[in-house]
Amino acid sequence: MTTQKEKLPIGMFDSGVGGMTVLKALRQRTPCEDVIYLGDTARLPYGTKSPQTISRYAVQCAAELVRRGIKLLVVACNTASAVALAPLREAYPDIPVIGVVEPGARAACNATQNGTIAVIATESTIAGGAYQHAIHAIAPEARIIGHPCPLFVSLAEEGWLDGDIPEAVAARYLSPIFNPASGTGNPVVPDTLVLGCTHFPLLAPAIRNVVNSSTVIVDSAATTADTVHEELIRLNLQRPKNGCGTVEYLTTDDAARFARTGTRFLGTPITEREVELVDL
């Protein structure tokens, strides 16, 4: 039976295509694994919804993936990772569940030298305090500056990734944190910035222009892929290394749009024919 289980795919869901930055990192880290990616595009964005609603949607996404058979579940969505891990683990106690918050928090704690960490994310993730809690669980003395940056999501989806507009938006959000005026009562400038939303890695070049050259930018997609890899080894769930794994795509609305915007996030082409429409 163990042999069967290790051959199962990894299940992964997000509210949309943003989680494909995690999928991309995972494909690079564990290329032999099969993956089923579900984007709940009919109900995106999760970032503005209540914790109760987000948890309900997350469990519905997981149910669809579990029904198809998976060996491990990746919550490739910061908003859902922030509020829905406990309900997911309760609903599926036999399946390891990995979110994107804890790996990002751990990487930030490892990176910071001055103990001051900035976290940018959606409004809901910041308000829920998930990164703040996860960082303080590892480094109780850390100073954390959280700031919601919802326009980064729209810029990433529109594909406006460089040039004046993303740089102006990044400056408006981040300058008060990284270039504070004297006497603002924020004396320590963070040396580490967590991109706490899966959309944000696409805007890393514009963000890099605003922060200091020495600032460490933590991309939680990459750190989550590392964690998944470690867990597969620890649980003896690695797929035998014979060739390249496959990816199945599921969406809850508009396969054409999913393929088009997903291609931008994944960096490799997805065709509409590869995308299956599901009703949750």
Next chain:
Amino acid sequence: MTTQKEKLPIGMFDSGVGGMTVLKALRQRTPCEDVIYLGDTARLPYGTKSPQTISRYAVQCAAELVRRGIKLLVVACNTASAVALAPLREAYPDIPVIGVVEPGARAACNATQNGTIAVIATESTIAGGAYQHAIHAIAPEARIIGHPCPLFVSLAEEGWLDGDIPEAVAARYLSPIFNPASGTGNPVVPDTLVLGCTHFPLLAPAIRNVVNSSTVIVDSAATTADTVHEELIRLNLQRPKNGCGTVEYLTTDDAARFARTGTRFLGTPITEREVELVDL
């Protein structure tokens, strides 16, 4: 029985708070009427969803309002007006249903001198061609330039309504239409611009900077309020003019956020206590 019916409120729904630009215009146009406003915030935005999903959600919103008793239904959402009027009229044949597309299209046809009309809206509204069809039904010879402007929605919700960023976004979207380079094959510059999304009136100052000083900007909120007023008179459904009407607010998620962003769109304060949470 007729006396009873005219005392009923007007029902109005949108995917979120954007429709409050229509509510604001309606309160100015018909201040004695009671209104129930439903914002389906748990499932916003509609603009990226399929016509089938949008129609299903629209009928669910209408059902909640009809259950409470309304005399007329305003679809205060361009996306839903574009695709869901027919299913709504089929579901509720006894209730007059007014969308925001047809009034805006009619106002644009009245305004244009050179027969060239630009329409900006969400991706779904433009792709669905609702404004194009509505304008051509009135003015078959009109030239129409449709362009999706999704970032305007995010800017309006973030409250970034003036300054460099909204102006740069407006210029990036609209300059190719209103200041075309010579030889682009777009010789006639539109003299009329339809704001085909309820969020866009908030950005009218930034938009005004990019278009020509003589361009007529058609705000479909105001034209829809005029149409509702005319229909109430035509159907003998006006409420007796004794005092100011009331507004009830319903939302499908997060009353606090609804009150906060709604206040920005309505221009007058809404408190969390006034907002009722409903499950559709």
